[in-house]
Amino acid sequence: MKADAVFEGGGARGIAFVGAIQAMEEEKVEWQRIAGTSAGAVIAALLASGYKSYEIRKHLSELDFSKLRGRTFMNRIPIIGSLLELMFNLGIYKNDYLEEWVDSLLLKKGIKTFADLPDGKLKVIASDVSNGKMLILPDDLVRYRMTPADLKVSTAVMMSASIPFFFRPVIWKSKDRNKSYILDGGLLSNFPIWIFDTPNPRFPTFGFRFVKDKVSIDPVIPTPLHLFKNIFKTMLQAHDLRHMNEATLERTIKIPIGDIHATDFKLNEEEIDFLFHSGYTSTKKFLAGWDFEQHKANRLERIEKGR
Numbered sequence: 103m104k105a106d107a108v109f110e111g112g113g114a115r116g117i118a119f120v121g122a123i124q125a126m127e128e129e130k131v132e133w134q135r136i137a138g139t140s141a142g143a144v145i146a147a148l149l150a151s152g153y154k155s156y157e158i159r160k161h162l163s164e165l166d167f168s169k170l171r172g173r174t175f176m177n178r179i180p181i182i183g184s185l186l187e188l189m190f191n192l193g194i195y196k197n198d199y200l201e202e203w204v205d206s207l208l209l210k211k212g213i214k215t216f217a218d219l220p221d222g223k224l225k226v227i228a229s230d231v232s233n234g235k236m237l238i239l240p241d242d243l244v245r246y247r248m249t250p251a252d253l254k255v256s257t258a259v260m261m262s263a264s265i266p267f268f269f270r271p272v273i274w275k276s277k278d279r280n281k282s283y284i285l286d287g288g289l290l291s292n293f294p295i296w297i298f299d300t301p302n303p304r305f306p307t308f309g310f311r312f313v314k315d316k317v318s319i320d321p322v323i324p325t326p327l328h329l330f331k332n333i334f335k336t337m338l339q340a341h342d343l344r345h346m347n348e349a350t351l352e353r354t355i356k357i358p359i360g361d362i363h364a365t366d367f368k369l370n371e372e373e374i375d376f377l378f379h380s381g382y383t384s385t386k387k388f389l390a391g392w393d394f395e396q397h398k399a400n401r402l403e404r405i406e407k408g409r
Contacts, residue, residue: 103394106135106298106307107149109142111288113265113364115312116141117162117374118357121381122310124155129389134305137225137297139287141364142310143262147204147255150224151211159378161207169199193270197260205256216240216250216258227287227294228261231271236290237261238297246276262287268365295350301405306394309354310381314361349404352397355388357381 138146148158228237239258240250261272261284271283295309358380
C-alpha cells in the first residue's frame, strides 16, 4: 500500500513513532511523501532519506539525549545562568547537537540539502517569528530568494525542533542578507495533517499523533523561568488535547504517551520501551480497522453535505 505520512511534534517522545513505523512496514506500506514538525521532522527526514524503522531505532538507542540540551558555562549556574542565557541568547540551551546528529545520519544516505531528495518527498514545518509566518520547507524557500540546494535538511529539522525559550532561535540569513528568527513549527502547526490533502486522493495520508489524558503543569511558579516552562508545557500539551474533526480522526493513529513530556530528554529504558510499544500497538490496532475506500466515501459525503 502506498501512503503519505505526517508526524506530530513531541520532542523526546519521538521514539513512539519508530514503533508505529515498524508496524506500518510489516503491513508493506510504501511512503510516498512525508512531513513533520519538531521530533516528527526528525523522523520524517530519516524516513525520507531511506532509513527503515530498525535502523532509526538503533541510532536513537545510541543517541546521547543529554547532549540535546546544548549547555554553555552559564547553564552551570543554577537559575541565574538560565535567565542570563534567555536574556542574551533568547533561549536556555543551544540546539546544535541535533543538527550535527541528523546531518551525520543523512550524509550516510547521500543526503545533505533538500535538492538531494526527490521533489516533494519531504516537508518540514517551522515558524518564522520575525515575519509572523509558518514555514513549509522547502516550499517557502522562494520567499527568501533561496532554492532547495541552499538549505541543509538537518538545519530545517533543527529549526522545526527549536522549542521557544528552551532552545535558542535559529538566526537565518536569506540571500539578500535579511535576518529571520526561526522557532519550533509547533507554534503554528504541530500536526500538519492537511499538508498533502486533495479532494480525491490516490492513496491515504496517515497522521501520527500523541495523546495525553490531561495537561500536567507545575502548580507552583516561584520564578520567571518556571513561568516560561509552564507556558510552554501548557502550549505543547494543549496541542495533544485539542479537538480533531471527524475527517482527521479517521486517518490518525493516536499514540498514548502517559506522563512523558516533550522536554523529557532523560528517558530511561522502561520509558523508551513503553513509547516504542505504544506506537507499535496503536498502529496495529488502527490498521486492523482501516478501509481506504470507506474513508474516501466518507470524505465525499462530507464535501457534499458542506455545499
